[in-house]
Amino acid sequence: MSALTRLTATEAKLFFREPMSVFFTLAFPPLLLVILGAIPAFREPDETLGGARVIDLYAPVVIAMAITMFAVSSLPQGFATYREKGVLRRMRTTPVKPAVMLGAQLLMSTLMSIAVMVVVLAIARLAFNVSLPRQVPAYLLGYLLCALAMFAVGLFVASVASNGKSAGAIGSLLFFPFLFFGGLWAPRETMNDVLRTISDFTPLGAGVQSLSDATAGHWPQPLHVVVMLGWAVVAGGSAARYFRWE
Amino acid sequence: MAIIEVTDLVKRYGDHTAVDGVGFTVEQGEIFGILGPNGAGKTTTVECIEGLRSPDGGTIRVGGLDPRRDEAALRRLLGAQLQESELPDKLEVGEAMELFSSFYGNPTDWRELIEALRLTDKLGTQFRKLSGGQKQRLSIALALVGDPKVAVLDELTTGLDPQTRRDTWELIEGIRARGVTILLVTHFMEEAERLCDRLALIDAGRVVALDTPAGLVARVDDRQRIRFRPSAPIDHAVLTALPEVTAVERAGGQLVVTGRGNVLLAVTTALARHQVVAGDLRVEQTSLDDAFVALTGRPFDA
Numbered sequence: 001m002s003a004l005t006r007l008t009a010t011e012a013k014l015f016f017r018e019p020m021s022v023f024f025t026l027a028f029p030p031l032l033l034v035i036l037g038a039i040p041a042f043r044e045p046d047e048t049l050g051g052a053r054v055i056d057l058y059a060p061v062v063i064a065m066a067i068t069m070f071a072v073s074s075l076p077q078g079f080a081t082y083r084e085k086g087v088l089r090r091m092r093t094t095p096v097k098p099a100v101m102l103g104a105q106l107l108m109s110t111l112m113s114i115a116v117m118v119v120v121l122a123i124a125r126l127a128f129n130v131s132l133p134r135q136v137p138a139y140l141l142g143y144l145l146c147a148l149a150m151f152a153v154g155l156f157v158a159s160v161a162s163n164g165k166s167a168g169a170i171g172s173l174l175f176f177p178f179l180f181f182g183g184l185w186a187p188r189e190t191m192n193d194v195l196r197t198i199s200d201f202t203p204l205g206a207g208v209q210s211l212s213d214a215t216a217g218h219w220p221q222p223l224h225v226v227v228m229l230g231w232a233v234v235a236g237g238s239a240a241r242y243f244r245w246e
Numbered sequence: 247m248a249i250i251e252v253t254d255l256v257k258r259y260g261d262h263t264a265v266d267g268v269g270f271t272v273e274q275g276e277i278f279g280i281l282g283p284n285g286a287g288k289t290t291t292v293e294c295i296e297g298l299r300s301p302d303g304g305t306i307r308v309g310g311l312d313p314r315r316d317e318a319a320l321r322r323l324l325g326a327q328l329q330e331s332e333l334p335d336k337l338e339v340g341e342a343m344e345l346f347s348s349f350y351g352n353p354t355d356w357r358e359l360i361e362a363l364r365l366t367d368k369l370g371t372q373f374r375k376l377s378g379g380q381k382q383r384l385s386i387a388l389a390l391v392g393d394p395k396v397a398v399l400d401e402l403t404t405g406l407d408p409q410t411r412r413d414t415w416e417l418i419e420g421i422r423a424r425g426v427t428i429l430l431v432t433h434f435m436e437e438a439e440r441l442c443d444r445l446a447l448i449d450a451g452r453v454v455a456l457d458t459p460a461g462l463v464a465r466v467d468d469r470q471r472i473r474f475r476p477s478a479p480i481d482h483a484v485l486t487a488l489p490e491v492t493a494v495e496r497a498g499g500q501l502v503v504t505g506r507g508n509v510l511l512a513v514t515t516a517l518a519r520h521q522v523v524a525g526d527l528r529v530e531q532t533s534l535d536d537a538f539v540a541l542t543g544r545p546f547d548a
Contacts, residue, residue, distance in 0.1 A: 006348035010341060017336040086331035093296055093326035094392065095318065096349040 003096045007104035008111075015108065021074050025112065029066040030119050033058065037128040049189050056131075057187040059124040060211035064146060064182045064204050066116035070109040071150035072171040072178065076157035078105060081164030089246045098245050106151060113147060134217035138210075142220045145228040146207025150178075152236035153203065159242040181205045188212075200224065203231040249274045249309055249396060249427050250295060256303035257290050264290045266451035267304070274395075277418065277428045279442030281435070281534070287451040288431045289329055292398050295429070296326050309395060322351065325394035327385045329401045329431075333373040339384055340369035343391060350392035359387045363417065379410035383417070390421065397421065400431040415441055435534040449542045462537040469536050472503045472513055474524035484520060488512045500526070504536075 016022060033055075036042055042054035049057065079102070082088050088098045124130035133139035153174065161167035179185075181195075182204030188196055199205030206227040210220035250272035257265040265287040272278040280288045293299045295306055297313035297320050306313055309323050333342055343356040360366055363383040368376065376384065382402060389397050399418070403411040411434075418441060422428055432438055438445055439459045447455040447462065455462055469492075480501075482494045490509040495502045503513055510529055517524055539545055 003348050006345055010337070010345050013341065014334055014336055082334070085333075086328060087333060089298070090328055090331040090333075090388075091349075092298060093321065093324075093328065094346065094349040095321040095351070 008107050011104050011108040025069040029062045033062045055128045059130050060208045061183045063117045063120050064208050067113050067147050067150050070113050071154040072174045075109050075154040076167040079158040080161045080167035084163040133215045135214045138219045139214035142210030142214050149203035149228040149231035152232045155239035156235045159239045178204050182208050247274050251307045254304035258302050270446045276443045279438045279445040280431045281438045281445050282448035286448045323395050325389035325397045327389040327399045335374040336372045346388045346391045354393040356391050363387050379406050396427045398429045439534050454541045463532050469532050471530040473500050474527040475500050477523035480522050
């Protein structure tokens, strides 16, 4: 087995040994969808939403939440802890570069969050009759851009945090505003113009809208693609700038 | 044949010179010790050898390789056990071995290694549940899994209980028997004396002596140390005034008098003159500790 495969498999095993983190990243998003879907009014078409149902709006929000859990919580905390404990330094003395360790964590987070996406889409379709994306490539593009932007933010947190605990704290501070503008408390369709404009410029706002657009059969809007790429470049660049292996 | 050559190594942190012209060579198959007090520059020196730090001056060759320029080749040649480096809490011993094996092109049989390090019954145990000694043994196993020619072991036995420390020493001798050259960093005199073929004594970033442990001790052979419990308080000046005495220290209820020549007779005579009886009197042989004091002019732990 190659080092990257072995590292990714090991990271996945370690991930499953943290029950709290497994719950919040893997189980909580689908659970939230089920809870929302259990509210009868959320399953009724709403005139003010142009005939859509609240549960239709929430499917992409819940998927974006899963990305956020990995990106601002588990990824930076895990990486900062490895740095704090000297795991990365230890890796530097082997033929495998510590960058491979970073790659393994990103790969593991991406695979896990895609798994959550599939589960959420399946539950939404089977239990609540939410339509599946009409434009699958557009949906995947929107998903990957959103994940890229959010993981870049997570790596930036990992770079500036002094240890695992502070990475966790910074992550939770970012978690709520990001998800607010992603529409967790009030979906984008119900936001006023000011909030929605701000939301357009956040990675989750742009991401959720791109997923909704792809579900309806459209490609992501250029503004949202630019916003997500912009976050990826700026956050990723700053992460690279401030990155420390030890 | 020298496998590690260090010449005029200099490393500065800001305006502090941590390593100031260190040089030594390590022969193939040797256990070579770097001994010195905390903060002497030992770890910085080996981190330069391991390629983890860039020297500000001097040259280093490990098996003919420059650690900075030929880092990829060095990683296959050198196994390292770092000071204060941990593994993920919930990683099991067997998983750690499999993982680190996958990092090397021609790893050694890690099961055999684990057997030799007496960790076979811990294969399914998570890192956080290992004892200090087990963590150190795992750390040695990980340093050796790539079948290195050189193993650098930094403060290997710090924090271990005396029995585990002795077990670890035996283990290191076993590793040398496999043909691995060992560079050992330590601040334990006893460890250096017991294990090392040769030693570089480092103080304040410089090599103050380079010799076999016996050779270092032989340099200061006329030095003696007397320990006793005085039956009544005695002014240190009475003893320091004696020409044979070089130092008087209090250690709990005991006095420790260091001196040369016929210091024992001089001290007991002076005590008798002041009607002080020396209880629990002991004369200690010269040790590496004394060699350090003689070579640097100050006690080792200062």
